[in-house]
Amino acid sequence: MTDGPDQHAEPGIVDLNADLGEEVTDDEALLGFVTSANVACGYHAGSAPIMRRVCALAAGWGVSIGAQVSYADRERFGRVELEVASSVLTEQVADQVGTLASIAASEGVEVRYLKPHGALYHRVRRDPEQASAVLAGSGALPVLGMPGSLLSLAAAAGRETILEGFPDRAYDGDSLRPRDRPGALVTDESEIVANALALAPVVRSLCVHGDSPGAVAHAREVRWALESAGWELRGL
Secondary structure (H helix, E strand, O other): OOOOOOOOOOOOEEEEEEEEOOOOOOHHHHOOOOOEEEEEOOOOOOOHHHHHHHHHHHHHHOOEEEEEEOOOOOOOOOOOOOOOOHHHHHHHHHHHHHHHHHHHHHOOOOEEEEEEOHHHHHHHHHOHHHHHHHHHOOOOOOEEEOOOHHHHHHHHOOOOEEEEEOOOEOEEOOEEOOOOOOOOEOOOHHHHHHHHHHHOOOOOEEEOOOOOOOHHHHHHHHHHHHHHOOOEEOOO
């Protein structure tokens, strides 16, 4: 699978993911609507007990687990780019993935994909060096993200790539509008639903931000609208 414009394994199938374990939303309620959970691995948010709870709840709901790896920056929630040596970043990613994988296994589930968080997510789209470090630290996991260096390098290495879209964020061209700019966060429920329906045919996974106000309601309405439009929701 490549990072091309349409990655549906089958027509009419789409994933709905959200960030969980960040201590800013109702994880249990959100897990009732999403099909994949990007679990914070402790570097920007979360802890081992929180990871364990999310994995246990996800197992009950049949929700897929992904490792949401970040810069080591809890103070700023992983939203500031850091200059980190490649070897260090690789070790940090490996530590995060390994920690979550161990906890997930103890709850009878497995880590099924990788997704960078925050500033790292955007940095690895344009920075091949940091993208390579993230890939080196994450084994052979499929990679969830937007087009750019990370997905291109993953695809070149024969790894599965999963294209993602964001119905609750504004775009500037092919990039998300920075959070500090007006209109970056889409909060109107009807607009989020309309964006989800427009994105579903061209991405494999839709992300509803778990730290956004109304995240649970947004996920519920997006899922209802997708299913009403004939989409089958399936985890990664």
